[in-house]
Amino acid sequence: MRQLNTELIQHRTANLYRTRHILSSPQGPDIIVDGRQMLTFCSNDYLGLAAAPQVIEAMQHGANEYGVGSGSSHLISGHYAPHQELEQALAAFLGRPRALLFSTGYMANIGVLTALLGSNDALFEDRLNHASLIDGGMLTTARFQRYPHVNLEILKRRLTRSAMERCIVATDGVFSMDGELAPLPELAELAAAHNAWLMVDDAHGFGVLGAKGTGTIEHFGLNVDQVPILMGTLGKAIGVFGAFVAGSEDLIETLIQKARSFIYTTALPPALAVATLEALRLVQAEPERREQLQARIAQFRSGALNMNLPLMDSITAIQPLIAGDTERAISWSKQLENKGILIPAIRPPTVPVNQARLRITLSASHTEEHIARLLEALSQLKIS
Numbered sequence: 001m002r003q004l005n006t007e008l009i010q011h012r013t014a015n016l017y018r019t020r021h022i023l024s025s026p027q028g029p030d031i032i033v034d035g036r037q038m039l040t041f042c043s044n045d046y047l048g049l050a051a052a053p054q055v056i057e058a059m060q061h062g063a064n065e066y067g068v069g070s071g072s073s074h075l076i077s078g079h080y081a082p083h084q085e086l087e088q089a090l091a092a093f094l095g096r097p098r099a100l101l102f103s104t105g106y107m108a109n110i111g112v113l114t115a116l117l118g119s120n121d122a123l124f125e126d127r128l129n130h131a132s133l134i135d136g137g138m139l140t141t142a143r144f145q146r147y148p149h150v151n152l153e154i155l156k157r158r159l160t161r162s163a164m165e166r167c168i169v170a171t172d173g174v175f176s177m178d179g180e181l182a183p184l185p186e187l188a189e190l191a192a193a194h195n196a197w198l199m200v201d202d203a204h205g206f207g208v209l210g211a212k213g214t215g216t217i218e219h220f221g222l223n224v225d226q227v228p229i230l231m232g233t234l235g236k237a238i239g240v241f242g243a244f245v246a247g248s249e250d251l252i253e254t255l256i257q258k259a260r261s262f263i264y265t266t267a268l269p270p271a272l273a274v275a276t277l278e279a280l281r282l283v284q285a286e287p288e289r290r291e292q293l294q295a296r297i298a299q300f301r302s303g304a305l306n307m308n309l310p311l312m313d314s315i316t317a318i319q320p321l322i323a324g325d326t327e328r329a330i331s332w333s334k335q336l337e338n339k340g341i342l343i344p345a346i347r348p349p350t351v352p353v354n355q356a357r358l359r360i361t362l363s364a365s366h367t368e369e370h371i372a373r374l375l376e377a378l379s380q381l382k383i384s
């Protein structure tokens with residue numbers, strides 16, 4: 001195994017070595033990281049639900065009622081009443097016939113693509129899609145092509161040329177490292193014109209975008225016929241854990257029969273479903289969380305534009321600052337860390353080469369003062 005050591009040393013020399021911080025407090029702007037109080041701008045807890053008292057209480061109640069482990073997979077004896085209720089609540093919230101829970105978004109994406117596609121089929125994905133969609137594509141026996149980021153011309157050409165039986169076009173709704181929205185209306189039109197099914201991974205839109213908070217599809221005013229396959233996660237804006245796929249009766253029944261990452265894994269603990277039901281209730285009952293988040297995004301963007309920081313074209317909670325090479329991104333992150341602000345550098349292969357960045361994420365739980373502190377720290381960054 002000496003090779004491994006050599007490879008690790010090379011990895012470290014290339015500034016690509018990754019390590020973990022140790023947290024010892026709940027999610028929130030002020031957390032204890034590696035024993036030190038830090039102000040954070042890197043969580044996906046966009047609505048501040050991960051440590052909301054009502055959600056914590058629901059989880060405790062769920063554990064008292066149902067215990068901790070689910071005991072088995074959904075198809076054996078692990079499908080509890082709160083799982084069923086959560087699937088129905090998700091479907092009702094989204095205005096879709098049905099929803100199906102998966103243990104993680106990663107598993108949902110792999111499950112959908114491998115269940116729906118075979119060797120006579122084709123899959124087209126945006127090059128900047130999340131790793132789980134890409135990995136799902138690599139696991140299918142379908143013909144798998146990645147198109148250049150939001151390049152609809154090239155996608156159109158490839159769809160026109162494709163002679164495969166069934167086609168899926170899969171895209172992130174909000175690109176996870178850029179915060180930018182996918183052009184869903186144009187993608188839906190292209191997919192319809194070529195008889196392809198559009199699949200949207202809305203991990204960063206669900207709970208946040210649209211007047212009701214149902215996500216990117218609501219933001220663009222699209223329906224279930226235009227986007228027949230919707231995947232969303234429950235560990236980001238919803239603040240808990242897990243994921244779902246929502247769509248037609250036939251889609252969900254097919255996934256129950258065929259999605260291996262649904263069939264061959266232990267069901268989520270039922271207490272998590274109880275907690276998620278409460279979080280989903282809060283998403284609907286407290287739109288002020290989304291308004292608060294929008295206000296923080298606006299405050300950050302206007303401050304950053306005044307300072308001529310190189311912002312990306314993002315209306316979402318994800319507001320990256322591109323550093324370029326990994327060394328510079330690490331230096332920025334270190335400088336902020338010295339001021340008590342945690343924003344780890346995001347490096348290849350998570351983002352393309354020469355696009356290392358600080359992926360700043362904002363939350364409804366940030367105050368105006370928190371954003372002001374971040375802007376002040378950014379204004380003192382030594383850029384090179």
Ligand SMILES: *Cc1c(COP(=O)(O)O)cnc(C)c1O
Binds near residue numbers: 130132172203234242
């Ligand atoms: C986080 C994320 C996933 C994976 O979801 P998990 O529940 O964390 O496994 C999938 N797609 C996108 C775009 C994500 O950001």
